[in-house]
Amino acid sequence: MSEEEKVKDVKLSKEVILEKLKEVVDPEIGIDVVNLGLIYELDIRPDNTVYVKMTMTTPGCPLTMWLLKAVEEKILEIPGVKDAEIELTFDPPWTPERISEEYKKKLGLL
Template sequence: MSETTIDTQELGEKIVKVIKTIYDPEIPVDIYELGLIYDVFVSEDYDVKVLMTLTTPNCPVAESLPMEVEEKIKSINEVKDAEVEITFDPPWTQELMSEEAKLELGML
């Protein structure tokens, strides 16, 4: 397998790894485990689109967090371009958090 043919699933896993390095400023859990990432699309051209939400519409990092996600994804060599779209539909609730996040926050 040459370096130019990479599996989009493999790339998806790399993207998730990078996303897991980004933490919500108010909650000591990464944004992936918090359930803020709704979807990650990887096209055959290695363009990435992330559909994510914020814990609240007036989240203090509403401007910087999507930019950080975009920049970190773009830093992966295979990624050609990345775009982050913010949605509040459905709105984020604590139900979207992983078991790991709930455990971390003492909710289990």
């Protein structure tokens, strides 16, 4: 089976992309960008370009460029993805309430 045929067999889904993005861990906090609540929006365009709108925990985060690049690289590793478009936003600002329930429990926030 050629690479092109394999790509056609892969069904891109938000679930697949979110699972892959769980591999991107904020080194300062030790939680992945999905469970940390940094991913605000995720869209798979008809041409298989993946659009992600995300934020950082603070506007002055020193790891902003590293995290944006890591998210883009992980998305591009997924078979069938044509391109990745990452948009950074601070509207609305991130708050600890955005952390997943599972990680709130682990961090003792519940």
